[in-house]
Amino acid sequence: MRLPELIDPLLCASRGRHWQGKLSLSRMSRLADMIVNLEDEVDVDLRFHQAGRTPIVTGFVRANIKVQCQRCLGPVNVEVDQAVSLGLVTSLEEGDLLPESYEPLLLEQERIRLADIVEDELILAIPPIPRHEHCEVCDIQQEEVKRPNPFEVLTNLKAKT
Numbered sequence: 498m499r500l501p502e503l504i505d506p507l508l509c510a511s512r513g514r515h516w517q518g519k520l521s522l523s524r525m526s527r528l529a530d531m532i533v534n535l536e537d538e539v540d541v542d543l544r545f546h547q548a549g550r551t552p553i554v555t556g557f558v559r560a561n562i563k564v565q566c567q568r569c570l571g572p573v574n575v576e577v578d579q580a581v582s583l584g585l586v587t588s589l590e591e592g593d594l595l596p597e598s599y600e601p602l603l604l605e606q607e608r609i610r611l612a613d614i615v616e617d618e619l620i621l622a623i624p625p626i627p628r629h630e631h632c633e634v635c636d637i638q639q640e641e642v643k644r645p646n647p648f649e650v651l652t653n654l655k656a657k658t
């Protein structure tokens with residue numbers, strides 16, 4: 498299914514729209530500097546519906562993202578399998594009234610980019626400081642950090658004399 502660029506989320510919720518498809522990672526403008534594999538896609542499955550009188554969005558976003566390791570600058574794989582559970586609100590007060598199982602999505606205009614919802618979820622899934630857990634390059638760099646600091650050596654020498 499071709500996913501729309503702009504949607505009216507409240508209308509989608511009242512009509513029970515179900516958007517399923519793929520979005521290019523290159524559409525994630527806020528993450529563009531961070532993601533290495535911009536040519537890849539994210540799987541999107543978002544159902545807009547109502548829980549009682551509350552318009553909600555549930556589903557998931559899945560992607561295999563490569564971001565830059567903050568230690569060795571090599572690519573780190575981040576498997577994103579993020580469950581989505583959003584309550585659509587038009588004011589902060591409405592957000593406070595949402596059941597706890599929904600994160601508020603504050604709508605500031607009638608139409609929003611579907612990719613923005615997806616990008617918000619990816620941002621939540623990517624660690625703030627991505628690093629390899631076990632990486633040869635990283636480990637070597639860590640050892641370098643552990644090398645004695647020349648000033649400490651100097652102090653030791655001074656202590657001996």
Ligand SMILES: [Zn+2]
Pocket residue numbers: 566567568569570571628629632634635
């Ligand atoms: Zn690394």
